[in-house]
Amino acid sequence: MHKSFGAVEVLKGVSLTVERGQVVALIGRSGSGKSTLLRCINGLETIQSGRIEIAGEEVTQDKEKLRHLRTEVGIVFQSYNLFPHLSVGENIMLAPKIVKKVAAKEAHDTAREVLQLVGLSEKFDAYPDQLSGGQQQRVAIARSLAMHPKLMLFDEVTSALDPELTEEVLNVMERLARNGMTMILVTHEMGFAKRVANTTVFMHKGRIWEEGPSQELFANPQTPELRQFVKADVK
Template identity: 55%
Template sequence: MIELRGVHKSFSGVPVLEGVDLCVDQGEVVCLIGPSGSGKSTLLRCINGLESYSQGDILVSGQRVDRHDKSIHLLRTRVAMVFQRFNLFPHRTALENVMEGPIYVLKKTPQEAREQAQALMEKVGLAHRMNAYPDALSGGQQQRVAIARALAMNPQAILFDEPTSALDPELVGEVLAVMRRLADEGMTMIVVTHEMGFARDVADKVCFLHSGQIVESGPAQTVLSAPQHPRTQDFLRRLLNQTGEVQP
């Protein structure tokens, strides 16, 4: 469904992505891990057309991603993105935030959008908070509204850019639980994350990025339990020491 071939990207002459190759099949969950500054978030933004890339190809269902092409708006309805920050409209209720895209982008009637939004709010466990404004919701609840908003566009795939990094530790689980259900339902997902337990349990494939390159990739259990590349080994050792997680 999503294919990257030799993708390069620089900011002010500084390389951020250097020849990235990646294939994501329909229904597959791929987790991107690696240190800050390794290019993970930039990679997602290039797939979604929020950033341009200078060399290579990114294909979504065979269509090349080009942020300057008029087709980019259609592509963004097919590949949704959930960010670290929730970016909800503060003057609209949770339900209205979920309705916004289907009404103004997909041209659904308000009634159609409302019925779909209500079902999605129930899906993410927030049926009782539909009429709450964002400032009355916890961070975890806001992120679940953001996921419902992404689902409202009926995407073929969802890109998650560290969706739990801005949350207090006790709120992380409720967001990951929603993502686990999406994976179980067959949603194609690319997830930038530091949640190694989630990656180990849910991901079909894990890719480790370092200095703009995928230096190791493979089945989640293999990469996380028996990494081969020294950079991957060092990263996981440091991360596990910080979190106290036990290496299986």
């Protein structure tokens, strides 16, 4: 696929296949196109050419199809985007009730279930400003999970958190991976990518520079660009 913002081409012919149940980490310097790639996959950005297909359905800008896509593909950003005037439970129940027309009791039961999954069962009636950053990010993940997505996208979800809170969120993501959730994540956490992702993709200047099994890719970089990137992270 190709994606440009005005005269600037950000994605320069990116091709990527992700299998069901696979965890793929996207790494690379800022500006390499990682977050733009995620936004294109979720239909938040329009591509100039190419094709994106998820579970047999092509991603288009048709409003009805986009609405359906967003029930199948969850995306979690660096900012939590929780509604401050709603409780944690209400934040999670909102989309299933409005978008999927789920009955209130079913939405309530699902909210309880996903909060347990992210380790926040006791926070159902709390409000976002009563939570730490790590807890708010875990609620944001739970909110996406409540839609029962086929694919989860994570865009640098720990970059605004301190190390202890980062570990909280990474533990939840690792649990999702063990449970078979298909995930694509943009991350600066190289240790996590190496440990949890089946495949790591190194992006550089809008292209996929290297791609392979995570352990091998980190242990044996094939290009000077990835060697330098890995070396800088070790420091």
